[in-house]
Amino acid sequence: MGFISLGCPKNLVDSEVMMGLLDRAGARLTAKPEDAEILVVNTCSFIDTAKQESVDTILEMARHKTEGRARKLIVAGCLVERYREEIQKNIPEVDAVIGTGELESILAAAGIETTPGNAAPSPFTILTSRQAEVRSGKEAEAGTHRSRAGSDGVRAGNQDSPKGRAEGQHREAQGRFRRDAWRGASHLLPSYLYDENTPRLLSTPRASAYIKIAEGCDHPCSFCIIPNLRGKFRSRRFESVVAEAEQLVARGVREITLIGQDTTCYGEDLGLRDGLATLLDALARIEGLRWLRFLYAYPNRITGRLLDTMARHDNICKYLDLPLQHASPDVLKGMKRGAGAEIFLGTLGKVRAAVPGIALRTSFIVGFPGESLRDVLVLQEFIKEAKFDWLGVFSYSDEEGSGAHALNGKLPRRTIESRRQRLMKLQQSISRKTKQSWVGREVTLLAEGECAETPLLWEGRSQFHAPEIDGKVYISDFGPLEKLEAGRFYRAEIIEAHDYDLVARIVSAES
Ligand code: SF4
Secondary structure, eight states: OOOESOHHHHHHHHHHHHHHHHHHHHHOOESSSOSSSSSOOOOOOOOHHHHHHHHHHHHHHHHHHHTTSSSSSEEEEEEHHHHHHHHHHHOTTTEEOOTTOOOGGGGHHOOOOOOTTTTOOOOOOEEEEOOHHTTTTOOOOOTTOOOOOOOOOOOOSSSSOOOOOOOOOOOOOHTOOOOOSSSTSSSOOOOOOOOTTTTOOOEEEEEEEEOOOOOOOOOOOOOOHHHHHOSOOOOOOOHHHHHHHHHHHHOOOOOOEOSSGGGGGGTTGGOOOTHHHHHHHHHHHHOOOOOOEEOOGGGGOOOOOHHHHHHTTBBSSSEOOOOOOOHHHHHHHHTTTOOOOOHHHHHHHHHHHHSTTTTEEEEEEEOOOOOOHHHHHHHHHHHHHHHOOOOEEEOOOOOOOSSGGGGGGOOOHHHHHHHHHHHHHHHHHOOOOOOHHHTTTTEEEEEEESSSSOTTTTEETTTTSSSTOOOOOEEEEOOSSEEEEEEETEEEEEEEESSEEEEEEEEEEEO
């Protein structure tokens, strides 16, 4: 087996950086697990199920070392930040661990001695397919692992040195980033940021790429341990992000998705006002960039300037990912996020008025300690009124080290799950109706390739679908065209709608 990236797109970017460093150092990359001599698992540790998946994957990979030809197993990512010593003590097959702030250590962990601009010979093979592909036994598609590394030989690292931010200092003084509750965790908070000169090996489909614009988080959300895992909020330099976007577009990327734990805080530590809006404004001017979007917005940081910027540029997707977590003021207070249904409806109203036709995604957590039936009803009514295009409901996970861990009023798993299902069912009926209204609409689609389940259909996305998380658009009819090309844009008519997915017929190819 080989390089497996678990968890969110932010972790995926870390994987791409580590793969880029290895690639630049001369490592040969393969999608065949049985050929890999060094295996890397980049783990997630956000909630219980993610931790379990990470441990299962490490153990699965360890078998390739004891029974196969693999000779090294490296574990990276969030699980290391939390269980560094435990992993080394309890899984002896693991040769090295790399925290989220130590990405450059991948070279030493893999046993590669290299100097900047002086690539080492290729001593091993690394599997670069992502977990889904590995699990399904599918080989990584040709072209998936294209090297987009800069060739200037500049050493990767803290070109973007992290700066302080009043909110971060304040939270630190309050103990926000303490790891005392975690035995065996590293005591050092990560501070690493990659930059435009850091090599990255993209693993996303040909025309799309993520850019991580910031790392860490200073918010006090009581259910969340991400700040303890990823450190204080720090933005990449403005020029560095613009330069990386220009490089990506020059190499054929047409869709860029900006990510960070909270993208709407971008630039606050650099002294920028409305940093995200300013950044979007600059990026939207890059010639050849067709779609630009950002994920993970924080509700009270949606400014008028941000919305104006979204409305002004045709290539900024009319799409907003706004994780609200709940709608009951009491639960939100316990979560240390504040606000409530009424305030959120006001925000959504402003967003829809400023950016007509915008698609809205949110996510909620149910089963927070003390959540009453009344709180669930408040959330239910809010979901009915807000009519989100895309919505995820997650079960509360009681994480040691989070503020909520010490709270009373924990709910039984069964109760949490039944609340989650009830809300998902409600959203399903809302989505069914709103998706029906798409039938007959003409949209631009980015063709992504043949459908995994059947070669009779292709898959695509509109600007209203973010990569990997939203429903799909199946293309059943190529219209006047003989064939489609993955990574190209087409005009298409929506001809059918299901609960979450749509079916389209191609009208014409776009230039
Ligand atoms: S905004 Fe809240 S939920 Fe999101 S990463 Fe920061 S602390 Fe966690």
